[in-house]
Amino acid sequence: MVSIASFLFSVLVPNLIGQIWSAGDMLSTKKTFLFLSFFFVLTTLAQAGDEITRNRPGLSLRETFDLYVRTIQNSDLQGLFTTVTDGDDFFFLTSDGRILNRDEYYEFHQGWFKETDWEMPVELLKVREGKEYGYTNAIFYYRAKTPNGETYNLDSYFTLIFRKEDGMWKVVADVCTPIKRYISLPDTDIEYDMDQMYLLKTIRGRRTVRKYKPDPVPDEHLKKILDAARYAPTAGNAQPWKFVVIKDRSRLDSLSQVLLKSWEQRITAHEGLDKEKKKSYIESGREAIKDAMTAPVYIMVFVDTTAYPKYALYDGCLAVENLMLAAKALGYGTGFFTTYFPEEVLKPFVKAPDNLQLVCATPIGIPQEWPEMPGKKSLDEFIIHESFEGK
Numbered sequence: 054m055v056s057i058a059s060f061l062f063s064v065l066v067p068n069l070i071g072q073i074w075s076a077g078d079m080l081s082t083k084k085t086f087l088f089l090s091f092f093f094v095l096t097t098l099a100q101a102g103d104e105i106t107r108n109r110p111g112l113s114l115r116e117t118f119d120l121y122v123r124t125i126q127n128s129d130l131q132g133l134f135t136t137v138t139d140g141d142d143f144f145f146l147t148s149d150g151r152i153l154n155r156d157e158y159y160e161f162h163q164g165w166f167k168e169t170d171w172e173m174p175v176e177l178l179k180v181r182e183g184k185e186y187g188y189t190n191a192i193f194y195y196r197a198k199t200p201n202g203e204t205y206n207l208d209s210y211f212t213l214i215f216r217k218e219d220g221m222w223k224v225v226a227d228v229c230t231p232i233k234r235y236i237s238l239p240d241t242d243i244e245y246d247m248d249q250m251y252l253l254k255t256i257r258g259r260r261t262v263r264k265y266k267p268d269p270v271p272d273e274h275l276k277k278i279l280d281a282a283r284y285a286p287t288a289g290n291a292q293p294w295k296f297v298v299i300k301d302r303s304r305l306d307s308l309s310q311v312l313l314k315s316w317e318q319r320i321t322a323h324e325g326l327d328k329e330k331k332k333s334y335i336e337s338g339r340e341a342i343k344d345a346m347t348a349p350v351y352i353m354v355f356v357d358t359t360a361y362p363k364y365a366l367y368d369g370c371l372a373v374e375n376l377m378l379a380a381k382a383l384g385y386g387t388g389f390f391t392t393y394f395p396e397e398v399l400k401p402f403v404k405a406p407d408n409l410q411l412v413c414a415t416p417i418g419i420p421q422e423w424p425e426m427p428g429k430k431s432l433d434e435f436i437i438h439e440s441f442e443g444k
């Protein structure tokens with residue numbers, strides 16, 4: 054890269070002199086003064102410009118640190134690497150605990166510098182310049198705009214260790230210690246930490262999954278998922294649930310047969326459908342049941358209606374949502390299945406007593422693929438402020 058200073062001296066300045074000379078008249082004192090002032094300003098600017106982009110012998114450790122920061126803030130990869138050692142003892146401890154070598158450090162910045170819409174103000178806390186080694190400690194405030202207009206914030210301590218190499222200070226180690234990660238919103242001082250964001254993201258990311266991979270769900274995961282279910286609220290704290298877990302493949306296959314038979318019978322007996330419709334409904338049901346039964350585990354959720362017959366079903370639904378969110382957090386899909394899983398089939402299949410009512414059947418398993426989120430109405434459509442009056 055041609056430096057600004059060398060560009061000025063080799064191209065711009067001779068050009069300028071030529072133009073003034075060819076103007077024909079003698080250089081007046083005023084003109085000379087103006088020319089020299091202009092020359093001085095340009096030279097100063099050029100030197101400042103060169104300082105921004107390149108390390109060079111004689112810079113203090115503090116100046117090298119400033120250069121390091123500026124080149125990062127300007128996404129200037131070449132400039133940045135004039136401040137980094139060529140030695141293979143370099144290491145970078147990332148905010149997520151990885152140790153990168155020099156090449157990986159280069160790739161890290163190369164990838165990052167392609168991103169736009171971020172800034173990183175820096176607050177220098179400490180500088181120590183020794184004879185051969187020195188260090189700086191600073192807080193780097195990384196701010197990146199997210200696609201939905203929020204800002205991702207990562208505040209970290211950066212300890213940079215410098216070594217003198219050929220008269221220049223070079224970074225030989227870069228240790229990042231994250232202090233705080235959070236999301237902030239425009240026009241408010243409300244912040245969300247990553248735990249809060251994770252919970253909200255899990256809720257948004259839960260999907261009804263209708264086809265699964267055969268990979269088994271470890272019992273430990275199953276236990277965690279069912280354990281989450283039992284923390285749901287219940288009327289009078291009745292906790293009226295029974296979770297029937299079916300994971301024996303031969304049992305799942307025979308359930309599949311029973312469900313299919315029941316579906317065929319129900320469609321065949323349906324009086325409002327012509328022959329063609331019945332055939333196509335039976336076929337689509339067969340496919341849906343076959344896909345749904347690819348899951349390695351099924352949970353039949355029942356509630357005991359004895360204590361609070363009116364509320365038992367609410368209790369059941371709340372537990373199912375807990376179960377689904379816990380499953381999502383562990384990487385599994387679920388589904389609130391009812392149509393192909395009627396109570397009159399499932400109760401006898403698991404020999405459930407009369408006092409139990411079926412809430413739903415849900416598979417648990419790794420999705421064949423996570424479905425796109427189906428259309429969701431906007432929040433405004435649901436919220437009534439204070440009262441329906443006048444709405």
Ligand SMILES: Cc1cc2nc3c(=O)[nH]c(=O)nc-3n(C[C@H](O)[C@H](O)[C@H](O)COP(=O)(O)O)c2cc1C
Binds near residue numbers: 389
């Ligand atoms: C009471 C209830 C009954 C449902 N019954 C079925 C069903 O029989 N078969 C099915 O595939 N999905 C069923 N679902 C899942 C919905 O179709 C699904 O939640 C909806 O399409 C939204 O998709 P999402 O869960 O991915 O957000 C049911 C959901 C609820 C709450």
